[in-house]
Amino acid sequence: MRLRLILGFALVAAQLGCGGAEAPSELATREDPLLRCATDHYIVFYSDASHTTEVGTELCVCDRTPARTGTRSAYPDVVYSYECSGARATTP
Template sequence: MRTLLMLGLAVVGLQFGCGGNEASSEAPSEMDSQEAALLICTSEFFIVYYSDASYTTQVGTERCYCGRTPSRTGVRSAHYIEYGGAECPALAP
């Protein structure tokens, strides 16, 4: 009886999405693209993202110019090096 109950709970959990994050495998939502379009750079910088703490494998970049939207390639990660960082005089908060 206990095994049947546990099996039933596992099936219900999987039906309600407890089995993983399905959103990460889909294309970015329309809301994400609208949100990205609203960003305006208030400083100039260039960021290189790496796969791990050894900083040997580049996985993405991000560049920002004053008054423009950020330009991104690849993916972001917790391991990055930022170059620049000068604030835009007319756009700084």
């Protein structure tokens, strides 16, 4: 009886797709639009509010893709930021 119960659960799990072969991800073939900068800016990210340990940067030049290093955090310092004339931001 116990063996039948376990086999029954295994059969239901196999039918629902648990542990079976997965469908191919659409991420492999999807093409998202690139993020384009609507501002010319440079931001330095820090590990905490004291702004002593730099953890990443972001450089954005008008109508280009942003260049990022390290990680973004909740403690940014905007070194400079200027609006781009005629540029529109595009996001994925």
